[in-house]
Amino acid sequence: MLKITNLSVSYGDIPALKKVSLEVKQGDVVSVLGANGAGKTTLLKAISGLLRGDSDTQIEFMGELIHQLPPNEIVKRGIVHLPEGRQVFSDLSVLENIEVGSYSRQDRSNIKSEIAECFEMFPELVGKEKQLAGTLSGGEQQMVATARALIAKPQLLMVDEPSMGLAPVVVKRIFGLLREFVKRGITILLVEQNAYMSMAVSNYAYIIAQGEIALHGSVEDLKKDEAVKDSYLGVKKKKKD
Amino acid sequence: MLQMVLQNSISGMAMGLLYGVIGIGVCLFWQTTGLINFAHISSAMLGAYFFYTFHVMWNLPIVIAFVLAVALVALYGILILRGVVYRQIMGRKGGRLEFIVATMMLNIFLLNLTIVLWGGVPYPFPNIFGSPMNPLRIGGITIQHHSLWVLGFTVALVIGLNYFFKRTLTGKALRATAQNKDTASLMGIGVEKMTALSFAMSTGVTAIAGILLAPIYFVSVELGGGIIGIKGFASAVIGGLTNPFGALVGGLLIGLTENFSVFYISSSYRDVITFVLLVFFLIARPQGLFKKM
Numbered sequence A: 001m002l003k004i005t006n007l008s009v010s011y012g013d014i015p016a017l018k019k020v021s022l023e024v025k026q027g028d029v030v031s032v033l034g035a036n037g038a039g040k041t042t043l044l045k046a047i048s049g050l051l052r053g054d055s056d057t058q059i060e061f062m063g064e065l066i067h068q069l070p071p072n073e074i075v076k077r078g079i080v081h082l083p084e085g086r087q088v089f090s091d092l093s094v095l096e097n098i099e100v101g102s103y104s105r106q107d108r109s110n111i112k113s114e115i116a117e118c119f120e121m122f123p124e125l126v127g128k129e130k131q132l133a134g135t136l137s138g139g140e141q142q143m144v145a146t147a148r149a150l151i152a153k154p155q156l157l158m159v160d161e162p163s164m165g166l167a168p169v170v171v172k173r174i175f176g177l178l179r180e181f182v183k184r185g186i187t188i189l190l191v192e193q194n195a196y197m198s199m200a201v202s203n204y205a206y207i208i209a210q211g212e213i214a215l216h217g218s219v220e221d222l223k224k225d226e227a228v229k230d231s232y233l234g235v236k237k238k239k240k241d
Numbered sequence B: 001m002l003q004m005v006l007q008n009s010i011s012g013m014a015m016g017l018l019y020g021v022i023g024i025g026v027c028l029f030w031q032t033t034g035l036i037n038f039a040h041i042s043s044a045m046l047g048a049y050f051f052y053t054f055h056v057m058w059n060l061p062i063v064i065a066f067v068l069a070v071a072l073v074a075l076y077g078i079l080i081l082r083g084v085v086y087r088q089i090m091g092r093k094g095g096r097l098e099f100i101v102a103t104m105m106l107n108i109f110l111l112n113l114t115i116v117l118w119g120g121v122p123y124p125f126p127n128i129f130g131s132p133m134n135p136l137r138i139g140g141i142t143i144q145h146h147s148l149w150v151l152g153f154t155v156a157l158v159i160g161l162n163y164f165f166k167r168t169l170t171g172k173a174l175r176a177t178a179q180n181k182d183t184a185s186l187m188g189i190g191v192e193k194m195t196a197l198s199f200a201m202s203t204g205v206t207a208i209a210g211i212l213l214a215p216i217y218f219v220s221v222e223l224g225g226g227i228i229g230i231k232g233f234a235s236a237v238i239g240g241l242t243n244p245f246g247a248l249v250g251g252l253l254i255g256l257t258e259n260f261s262v263f264y265i266s267s268s269y270r271d272v273i274t275f276v277l278l279v280f281f282l283i284a285r286p287q288g289l290f291k292k293m
Ligand SMILES: Nc1ncnc2c1ncn2[C@@H]1O[C@H](COP(=O)(O)OP(=O)(O)OP(=O)(O)O)[C@@H](O)[C@H]1O
Pocket: A011, A014, A015, A016, A034, A035, A036, A037, A038, A039, A040, A041, A042, A043, A084, A193
């Protein structure tokens, strides 16, 4: 579905990603793990078109080369990016945020009922339709951002650290929803600090370190890998137990 | 006494609303670019000259002349202001200062171009908004037909803009773009298209103000000169720059204060008032009266 070859991105002279190659197959949940500053957010931004790779970069989505397209064209092809820090439009109401999320849709026939479904999925938002999104709690903002992404009808949903700053209950809920999305046929590319949680929902994982893919493999295999256990799962698991 | 107060309020209101409409244009520009266009007021001048050309020189019907004039200024906003000036400066990674200098130069260029094309002599504006010779008289108060037209246009503009920003998907998308361009583009919003739209709206709205100002200032380069533009800018700053409707309140405040100070103090203070208000607000309430729309 998505095939990245030799993606290199730099901020000025400082390289953030070096010749990253990565593949996401239809129906998969692929995790990208890595320490702070490893380049995970940069990777998602390069896929959604917010950042450009260098001249060797190739990004192919459903058989089409998309690395030259602007972000608004990339969304139309079905790649929806739920950005780090949620990035809701704080001066737009909850409802307006979700409506704006539907902007890329060509088929607008069912939008009203789909927006209603969003509120069914997040009953906490019911009654807050008119509230400015900036005044919501972090968890509620994550819900708005999730609904806003969902209404765009993603084929591939890229989620950047959905658990950031949220209480464990809310995190569980969000991950439960990701599973739900997979059942609906949405492919997911997930960036997370919380390796334990993300390994639990995904079937394939890439580990990035300092802008390079250090390791990748099926989650089954990675879970057996001693190095991975030590540096990515060990600590989290102990905390969890 | 009461009559004097009412009379001054009515005259001040019409002028104030016009400053406010110019201020709305300033806000619409600031919203998406975060910049102040120092050639802003030349859109008012161009609007008045185009309308004069179409209606008086070419004898086109008023409505057609009006629509054509506003559309042409909006087109200038997209093609010249955005297509040439803004593009060039952003393409060279220029900042605010570069944009200010460039638009100041653009303003001077447009003033001179107008003189070359239309001559420097002011044209009298036809009495299409009613003759000043036979105003309405209610009680002891005279109300110019022009003032009512200004009020009518402003109300229509506010309703129209409010509908656009609050009810249409494009309007909501424009507000989203104003808040965060990157995230807006992730929604599928074409940021370039939205910028073009706000340039067109900013210049178009100001052109309307220019046509409505012409009965007061004549069709003259004075419309594109400093002081009216500064009053429009001050209206926007007082209103909060991020809220177009706040600019109207700012404009009303300036228009009314101006009128009363002319009446109670002296007409020589007329233009100073704007600066006094501007400085006062910049010190006391720099964020303006209203919150972001
Ligand atoms: N706008 C920017 N300008 C300069 N350098 C940047 C910029 N954004 C990111 N970087 C640098 O690029 C590198 C990768 O950043 P990135 O945000 O992709 O990391 P990340 O893996 O998402 O980290 P985190 O887990 O903290 O979100 C970091 O060293 C960061 O400092």
